[in-house]
Amino acid sequence: MAPAMYSFRLLQTLLLSVLLFASGLSSAQTERIKDLASVGGVRANQLVGYGLVVGLDSSGDQTSQVPFTVQSLNNMLKQFGITIPDNVNPQLNNVAAVSVHAELPTFLKPGTRVDVTVNSIGNAKSLRGGSLLMTPLKGADGNVYAIAQGNMVVSGFGVSGQDGSSITVNIPSSGRIPGGATVEREVPSAFLDTEFLLFNLHTPNFTTAHRVAEAINNTMGEMTARPVDSVSIEVRTPADPLQRIAYLSELENLQVTAGSGPARVIINSRTGTVVIGSHVRVLPAAVAHGSLSVTITERPEVSQPGAFAEGDTAIVPRTGIQVEQGSGRMFLFEAGVSLNEIIQAVNEVGAAPGDLVAIMEALKEVGALRAQLVVI
Numbered sequence: 001m002a003p004a005m006y007s008f009r010l011l012q013t014l015l016l017s018v019l020l021f022a023s024g025l026s027s028a029q030t031e032r033i034k035d036l037a038s039v040g041g042v043r044a045n046q047l048v049g050y051g052l053v054v055g056l057d058s059s060g061d062q063t064s065q066v067p068f069t070v071q072s073l074n075n076m077l078k079q080f081g082i083t084i085p086d087n088v089n090p091q092l093n094n095v096a097a098v099s100v101h102a103e104l105p106t107f108l109k110p111g112t113r114v115d116v117t118v119n120s121i122g123n124a125k126s127l128r129g130g131s132l133l134m135t136p137l138k139g140a141d142g143n144v145y146a147i148a149q150g151n152m153v154v155s156g157f158g159v160s161g162q163d164g165s166s167i168t169v170n171i172p173s174s175g176r177i178p179g180g181a182t183v184e185r186e187v188p189s190a191f192l193d194t195e196f197l198l199f200n201l202h203t204p205n206f207t208t209a210h211r212v213a214e215a216i217n218n219t220m221g222e223m224t225a226r227p228v229d230s231v232s233i234e235v236r237t238p239a240d241p242l243q244r245i246a247y248l249s250e251l252e253n254l255q256v257t258a259g260s261g262p263a264r265v266i267i268n269s270r271t272g273t274v275v276i277g278s279h280v281r282v283l284p285a286a287v288a289h290g291s292l293s294v295t296i297t298e299r300p301e302v303s304q305p306g307a308f309a310e311g312d313t314a315i316v317p318r319t320g321i322q323v324e325q326g327s328g329r330m331f332l333f334e335a336g337v338s339l340n341e342i343i344q345a346v347n348e349v350g351a352a353p354g355d356l357v358a359i360m361e362a363l364k365e366v367g368a369l370r371a372q373l374v375v376i
Contacts, residue, residue, distance in 0.1 A: 033199065033212055034252035040198030040232070042106050045187050047145055049100045051135030052076065053118065053127055053152065059172075060096040060130075061122035063089070069097040069122055076133070096124035100135050100148050102181050106189055113179040116148045126172035128154040137181055148181040192241045196234050197248070204230040207259025215254045265360050266374045274360065 052072055053060075061069040069092055074084055084090065102116040118132055130152050137146040154175035191197075201208055209227040216225035216235060225235045235251065237244050263279040303314045364373045 030255040037199040045104045047102045047137035049135045049137040053096045053130035056094045058093045059126040066122035116180040120173040146181040150177045150180040199233040205259045206230045
């Protein structure tokens, strides 16, 4: 076996062993409620707007192909008392139409600032060096919650030559403005108006929901919390806002042992990556593994005629085909075999990650895999 292949197999085995060890620890490790769940109604809100970026170095929209850039500029100039004649078509190489979006956290007050992301929606080649003009940012309800404006930070760049050659690094048609939007309106929240609060688990699990409610009741008293379903836990809270903040601060720092997830095998069909949960078990099954490799190489040769021969130089194709077939080996999975034994059996026969995908799919087909098989 080549040293590179041996290193890859060793790295693969070590990685799977680390995952197995981590999964074994996570089943007994306690976590804070704030890491397992979020408070219902306390979430970020998405904002979006449309604006213009100016000051570009001839890398803006080609207005003959993007007419809405000219329309936007005309509308903006009319607000300042400037009217462009109808028969004039300005060439705005330094202007680009952009979409602007931001994430507005809950409880953020007017006057505070949030980051915004700016993306070209026309055919501008680069937004580097541009400045975003005042752009209202609206929520899903149509109300304006923030105003964005400022100089952009663009990580990408692109250069091109007169012969048509070009090179681009990252994405020059997208940028950010740190603290580029000022909040103008607070998002309404029912956090202080309800008798009950909900803790919503990030990962639905009946066992975790029961344990969270049990931990809260053991600390705050019986009937304080009750699980509603596999996601939500309803908690009774004080009516006084000041007491509610302190109360919630204590709750979210309680330690809970999360329930283990279902036995699951996840396969990435594009990369051949396989992730196997620690609770995966199989029924007795025999698996045979073999490999067939076909290599086709093209080595064109130049045919040169003799010095006094009448002929033309020609390229003659030369194709080589090589077939290698590995020896098939069979191994046996005993009943209730663990994840560690599955990895050991697969590594002993030298199966690659792509072969492991086929093995897991075959075990599922014959009903020997006691786990959910998820292909992404």
